Amino acid sequence: MMLCFTKFPLSYFRQNDRRRSSCGELPTSSKGSDDPSSGGTTPYSGSYPSSLVGSMDRVTYTWTNMNVYCAQQEQREGFFGWNRRRYFGERKHILKNVNGAAYPGELLALMGSSGAGKTTLLNTLTFRSGKQLDVTGMRAINGEPATAETITALSAYVQQDDLFIGTLTVREHLIFQALVRMDRWIPYEARMKRVEEVISELALTKCQNTLIGIPGRIKGISGGEMKRLSFASEVLTDPPLLLCDEPTSGLDSFMAQNVVQVLKNMALKGKTVICTIHQPSSEVFAMFDKVLLMAEGRVAYLGTSHEACDFFSQLGAPCPSNYNPADFFIQLLAVVPSREETCRQTVDLICDTFENSEAGQKFAQPPLITTKTTFEEEIDIARSPYKAKWSAQFRAVLWRSWLSVKKEPILIKVRMLQTFMVAMLIGIMFFGQELTEDGVMNINGALFLFLTNMTFQNVFAVINVFCSELPIFMREHSNGMYRADVYFLCKTLAEIPIFIAIPVLFTVVTYFMIGLTPEPYKFFNTALIVTLVANVATSFGYLISSISSSVNMALSIGPPVVIPFLLFGGFFLNTGSVPPYFKWLSNLSWFKYGNEALLINQWSDVDYIECEQNTTCPKNGAVVLQTLNFYVDDFYFDILALLGLIVSFRIFAVREVHPSASTSLCLNPTAPPAKTKLEKGAEMSSLRGYGKWAPDVEGVTLTWHDLSVYVPAEKEGGLFRKQSKPHKRLLNSVSGAVKPGTLVALMGSSGAGKSTLMNALAHRNPVGVVVDGDIRVNGRPIGPYMNNLCGYVPQEDLFVRDLTVKEHLTFMAWMRLDRRTSRFERRRHVLDLLSILGLSERADTRIGATGHEKVLSGGEKKRLAFASELLTDPPLLFCDEPTTGLDSFSAQKIVQMMGSMAAQGKTIVCTIHQPSSEMFSLFHELILLVDGRIAFMGTPNNAVTFFESLNYRCPENYNPADFFIHTLSVTPGDEERSRVAVKAICDQYTVSEHARAVDLLVHYERHLAESCEIPSDHHRAPRTKL
Missing domain, CATH: 3.40.50.300 (P-loop containing nucleotide triphosphate hydrolases)
Known part of the structure; x- marks a missing residue:
């Protein structure tokens, strides 16, 4: 299985490459890459064909009268929110009539002090504003109104937060990104060549075979290397529109300059690049073609970096010589504590002056677009943001999911050990049961414990693991990398060995210790039922995680929802005594189907049960089942019902997870550092x-x-194959x-x-x-x-x-x-x-x-x-x-x-x-x-x-x-x-x-x-x- 997972990409994409050759080459522009007006050649067109050949290789993005409002936040008084009060007054105006444009071949920097509205504007341009925000205004691509689907198809977005699968290496992560994000016609060899180029360009060669890492668990790459990897993930596809939220945060000045130089080179090839940035050096600031200075949610200036100094000089605020203009502008537009009123008056004066200037008036009106718009030719791309076909997405996500599973052998071993210890405890408690009156009750109780243990063990295991991966899935899914159904299907297939091995191990340990029916087919039936129940619980854990906004909420929702299903499982309440208005809940209980199937499997062929004198007890297995209102003919229906619940819960989980949801629904519960105490x-x-x-x-x-x-x-x-890895020295004497x-x-x-x-x-x-x-x-x-x-x-x-x-x-x-x-x-x-x-x-x-x-x-x-x-x-x-x-x-x-x-x-x-x-x-x-x-x-x-x-x-x-x-x-x-x-x-x-x-x-x-x-x-x- 592992060999199949690790080798599929080469053969698959070679097969795609042969189909591509039979269809002919994709059309390309006749202009060379050195021609700045060329619209058809990408910076890497020699390596692979672009999926956006034609007019959409050159994107002019404009926004007019953009306003963003947010309802007034909850105000609370008292320690820990005691005596809290809630006020809903006027909506808070975050962005105020913001106008602007980004043209092909230009690198535009959004700058301003903290809280000026840079990230809010960038999120608005990428259609990623939160649900609590109201956005008004017009956003257009080449003069046509833009939609979220269009932006997703034509752009890449480098976010400020670095989210990765920590068990992958840098190279494995980039290979996965290349498989799911590059156009389906690009051959495998060209994808791998592009991966090598990006690794070299962003100085990731040294750490390309290093695990990305998980804070507090797996030592991985440094913060700067992680930021460069985040950027590399987006530039792989060479998109016509690139938006970056703080791409240089966490980088030293040398690497920051290299990253901005990559952005500049992309802009020189005709791409439209927009980024927010903090603290650019003088050299980095000089690379920007245009700067958009923001203050208090308004535009203070939009134009070239050279003209910015002239604009502020005319206002009586010249930039001193030998002074970084970026630092000067940010300090001038900052609201300084203890001088808030004066600073806000200065900011209003600057913003009003620019808004009434000729440049400000020009941006207030939609500019004349000279680039020919052919959205009809790109309609397939606009409607489907996925670059790879369903089958390619499936193979790539399955490959990554398997790598993620096999590279955490310690977690697997811990779960196996936990299962073995619980199984031994149950086996010792119910050891050597006989077919007597007391034995019937004990066996029924032991079988019900099979179900409860598998349920709670798997539900909470899924919540803890899946919530740490959900933010990564939401980001990649929102970026149009793969479909939600592909992700859940691949995750299911990659984890099947684990979710089969654990129930089987549990059954092997407990079955013969308790003394259940010794026939081999009965044992295999029990293992099958316990495995199905474990996977129903796993699917239910996915559903709970998908509808929850955090790990804590998922852990809080889980037990109260599981308990009703537990009560209607036929152990605490006879299935024939369930009130009619609760029948629907009983019909959704996997405890009921699992319990009924296990008891049918145990008692259907038992012809004699030993009873004490002068007592009333079931004489055979049929009487036991009749007492519980279980019917032998329902055995196969129970199996089908468990399979149906597995599929249904996962389908509902997929439906709950959609692109408009948050990109970080469940934050990884990393433990904060220990609290300091002074001596x-x-x-x-x-x-x-x-x-x-x-x-x-x-x-x-x-x-x-x-x-x-x-x-x-x-x-x-991995878990079964080991190889030596030499130590890595991080500090040397x-x-x-x-x-x-x-x-x-x-x-x-x-x-x-x-x-x-x-x-x-x-x-x-x-x-x-x-x-x-x-x-x-x-x-x-x-x-x-x-x-x-x-x-x-x-x-x-x-x-x-x-x-x-x-x-x-x-x-x-x-x-x-x-x-x-x-x-x-x-x-x-x-x-x-x-x-x-x-x-x-x-x-x-x-x-x-x-x-x-x-x-x-x-x-x-x-x-x-x-x-x-x-x-x-x-x-x-x-x-x-x-x-x-x-x-x-x-x-x-x-x-x-x-x-x-x-x-x-x-x-x-x-x-x-x-x-x-x-x-x-x-x-x-x-x-x-x-x-x-x-x-x-x-x-x-x-x-x-x-x-x-x-x-x-x-x-x-x-x-x-x-x-x-x-x-x-x-x-x-x-x-x-x-x-x-x-x-x-x-x-x-x-x-x-x-x-x-x-x-x-x-x-x-x-x-x-x-x-x-x-x-x-x-x-x-x-x-x-x-």
């Missing part, structure tokens, strides 16, 4: 706010020496030290080891990762107590979506602040943080969740995540990409806040991508990582000098952060030379005076701690408690 001597002062230490606390010096992190050698290959009052930036290209190093220092390593080396705080080993001393801001934002911002911080204050902190001080801390982070106006707004009513923007959620850790004022703070998803203004405010905390004696370590020049200058220390080694550690100024000594001179008016990342990055197409140069830099640092200074500090701290006696309570307090 007794590191309390927050109850009289002051942030940055004030208790007088008996000193700063924290963090050191690490000869630190290596690797994934040990293991066996892989790195040493470093961070002193109190220091703000340290961990930088490097994607996959360099930044997050790995910080997780090792914070003792938050994933399962299966081995850390070897010495980590100390103030010279003393810290171990797992690090969680009690540090705060940790993770890259992912995990919240309870039903709470408001203020309620969340209030809860965190009650759980994490010292018990002696008064109620007044807790409330004051919360209000201060809301003000500092610019969340005061959103204090009573629900946080929301991806795929539901999105009430907080990505930047606002990131600020809330930061506020959660700042509440406790920890002496040591780790931040994993704290500025990702923030505009340059908000990001700079975050870094300034971290600098202020460091000035009060805190030790702060953070990873960061794409810092602006101003932001980079705020860091006191810099650690540059590449391929798991340290390329430099010291002050930013010393870094410039160090690289100059190696003949790598940073140009004037160039961001040093971008220069370092570029210098230490592996250039696609020139990997070998780049790796040699990078290795030489790391070797030079190892023997430099900077490395020797770090080693001296590490050994000094260790020697000082070992040579001193235990200090008193007021001296070096953290050491005494570690």
Whole structure:
């Protein structure tokens, strides 16, 4: 079976290729690719034919008078929403008369501060607005009104959230995407060639055979590599219209520039590209053909990047020389906390000026479309968004589903072990039953336990697993990759071996221990019935998951719905005593059909049952069945009824899952990091706010020496076939030290080891990762107590979506602040943080969740995540990409806040991508990582000098952060030379005076701690408690 699943694509697509050859070649444009006016040739037309040959290769997308409204959110007062009130006033106006156009051959960037409306506009253009939003206005493709089906067929959408099947490798994921998303006429070899091109273009060669990973379970690729993979999935098909939501978030400046360069190259070939972006560097900003600046839901400017400076200069706000225009525009249009009214007046003035300008008036009217529109020629594509045929979708999804199943052998083994243990328990409880009066009751009870165990075991197993995959399915299905029925059918076939093996194992263990009828065909009948009931429960689990909005809701709905079916199963209530108005419920109960079939199979051929004297008991099996109102002739009907329920529940599950639903209905319930607690001597002062230490606390010096992190050698290959896999070293003998009052930036290209190093220092390593080396705080080993001393801001934002911002911080204050902190001080801390982070106006707004009513923007959620850790004022703070998803203004405010905390004696370590020049200058220390080694550690100024000594001179008016990342990055197409140069830099640092200074500090701290006696309570307090 496995061989069939892994080899089908080649033979299948070769067969398709032969059919394609018999039909002749697809028509192509006569113009060459170098002709900018060409409408028929794609950037990769030499590799494979486009499915959209002709006019639809060039798309002009226009939108006029776009308005988006949202009902006023629920307002709640009191802790945990007690005394909550609900207000429904005027609708909130999110987008206000937004006009614009994106033309073929242009790269359009949507920019603005957090909450300006960029993502809302992009979702509106892709017809992905939530159900709670009302959208008005006109969207048109080449002058014709656009529909959701048209946009899906002609476009690709790179979303901000990265959703993947974590058990696949990067290459396997891209192969699957190529099989289901490329046009059905493209031969298999051309698809694989395109996969190789994308892997090389986006620098995924190094990790192409690495598992994508599952947070907290499977160590996979880095956050930057995952973002590049998300982008690679969409550019595979070379669509005529590409829309990207923050495609560079989580990438270093070098890879961000490479990604935007790919977008630019696609635009140069005649594609229409629209993207939102935060914090672009000067080079990236210069690549954009047009920029659309948004503020407070309005358009502040739409035009070329060069003319933008002239427009703002005419308003009396010229961009300073040697200043990144993108940062300047965002800061100018941002609403600064404590100056909201003034900022809004400025924003209104700029927006009104542009709206009344000649350019603004032009976009307010639908432009004259010069591209010929031939929607009739593309009617098949517009009506069917699926590029692959049903059979091709089936084979590709089946291949991926099988890979996903076989690559989680531990999960399969755990379920097998669970089944075996429960079966042994039931077998021991009912061991050796005889055909007596008591034996009849015990056997009937044991058989009913067969049904209940299979039901609950499979229903909840499906809910937990399927809800983690449902967001991925919803996104891919909405993107027109495959049909819903294909997904459910393939998932069923891939999981059939598991859902057959588990019931059979259960039956084998219990059947003979209990002493059921020994005839072989009776045993096989029992195994068949138990297997059917298990699969009915599985189908019912799919249905419950499909109609639920979250894992918690599915787990809450499941038991109350199952219980009525259980009661009408014929064990608790005789089937002949079911009230007429509940007959329909009894007829839907798989417990009834399974129980009846099992008992018929057990008792139909029993001619004698031993009874005690002077007692009334059934004399034979027929009497037992007659007492229960079960009839032998219904045996085959029961089997058919179970089969019918399997199919029916899955059909209803397919009907419940539709493209308009959320793309993230069930979020993977990843456990949040452990809550931090400050040591007794590191309390927050109850009289002051942030940055004030208790007088008996000193700063924290963090050191690490000869630190290596690797994934040990293991066996892989599935459940039955194993092969050796060598260990992978993630960090290679790195040493470093961070002193109190220091703000340290961990930088490097994607996959360099930044997050790995910080997780090792914070003792938050994933399962299966081995850390070897010495980590100390103030010279003393810290171990797992690090969680009690540090705060940790993770890259992912995990919240309870039903709470408001203020309620969340209030809860965190009650759980994490010292018990002696008064109620007044807790409330004051919360209000201060809301003000500092610019969340005061959103204090009573629900946080929301991806795929539901999105009430907080990505930047606002990131600020809330930061506020959660700042509440406790920890002496040591780790931040994993704290500025990702923030505009340059908000990001700079975050870094300034971290600098202020460091000035009060805190030790702060953070990873960061794409810092602006101003932001980079705020860091006191810099650690540059590449391929798991340290390329430099010291002050930013010393870094410039160090690289100059190696003949790598940073140009004037160039961001040093971008220069370092570029210098230490592996250039696609020139990997070998780049790796040699990078290795030489790391070797030079190892023997430099900077490395020797770090080693001296590490050994000094260790020697000082070992040579001193235990200090008193007021001296070096953290050491005494570690």
